[in-house]
Amino acid sequence: MRIDILTLFPGIFAGPLDHSILARAKEAGLLSVAVHDLREYAGGRHRVTDEPPYGGGGGMVMKPEPIFAGVEAIRERFGPGKAILLSPQGEILTPRLARSLAAEGHLILICGRYEGVDQRVADHLADAEVSIGDYVLTGGELPALVVVDAVARFLPGVLGDPEAARKDSFEEGILEGPQYTRPREFRGHPVPDVLLSGNHAAIEEWRREEGVRRTLARRPALLKKKLTPGGGVE
Numbered sequence: 001m002r003i004d005i006l007t008l009f010p011g012i013f014a015g016p017l018d019h020s021i022l023a024r025a026k027e028a029g030l031l032s033v034a035v036h037d038l039r040e041y042a043g044g045r046h047r048v049t050d051e052p053p054y055g056g057g058g059g060m061v062m063k064p065e066p067i068f069a070g071v072e073a074i075r076e077r078f079g080p081g082k083a084i085l086l087s088p089q090g091e092i093l094t095p096r097l098a099r100s101l102a103a104e105g106h107l108i109l110i111c112g113r114y115e116g117v118d119q120r121v122a123d124h125l126a127d128a129e130v131s132i133g134d135y136v137l138t139g140g141e142l143p144a145l146v147v148v149d150a151v152a153r154f155l156p157g158v159l160g161d162p163e164a165a166r167k168d169s170f171e172e173g174i175l176e177g178p179q180y181t182r183p184r185e186f187r188g189h190p191v192p193d194v195l196l197s198g199n200h201a202a203i204e205e206w207r208r209e210e211g212v213r214r215t216l217a218r219r220p221a222l223l224k225k226k227l228t229p230g231g232g233v234e
């Protein structure tokens with residue numbers, strides 16, 4: 001899969017993409033991520049990318065021209081890609097959305113800054129708007145990294161143990177149960193006996209029960225959704 005990222009701050013992406021699973025996915029050729037400096041698509045001597053909003057209101061708004069030019073140049077060079085504007089007003093990222101984006105083959109992520117992006121980008125360029133949650137960040141770079149990570153996990157071959165991922169939180173509409181590793185006892189806190197029993201059916205049942213218990217305590221809305229006809233798995 002190819003992901004192009006358009007941003008005013010390319011330096012933000014240097015570290016997070018170069019470690020662990022994402023780095024290995026890139027080395028294995030399963031994922032390729034290219035970061036593009038929006039300023040390179042801005043015209044004029046000063047390469048201006050933002051202006052005050054029409055109608056006043058303070059702050060600056062990102063101009064449409066460099067964003068249109070950037071997306072068009074990427075599409076011309078690398079083929080049609082689904083352009084996604086990161087926005088707190090977009091569709092909330094869920095496992096279902098991440099899985100569908102992973103099937104796209106080519107994404108172009110547009111990172112906003114300041115007070116946001118000229119509306120014509122959302123209306124006439126982006127194919128979708130995606131939010132990583134109901135809070136406002138200073139820019140679209142961290143949301144873009146979140147999208148890359150969430151999407152990469154669903155690319156075939158990226159996770160060492162896809163079976164383990166199928167038990168992750170939200171996969172079956174509930175949270176995952178607790179996990180333990182060595183030592184058997186740590187500062188007086190033992191690992192639950194069932195996990196040491198070797199009885200795989202009992203372990204599975206315990207994990208599921210604990211997952212349901214946790215979901216009920218922490219995210220009851222998930223259980224409600226799971227039990228609603230047509231709701232359930234994200």
Ligand code: SAM
Binds near residue numbers: 111132
């Ligand atoms: N004024 C905008 C509003 O109220 O909807 C918020 C602009 S925000 C300060 C600047 C940029 O950060 C946005 O254009 C978007 O690209 C990004 N951003 C902020 N929060 C986000 C979120 N929760 N999900 C995705 N992108 C976000």
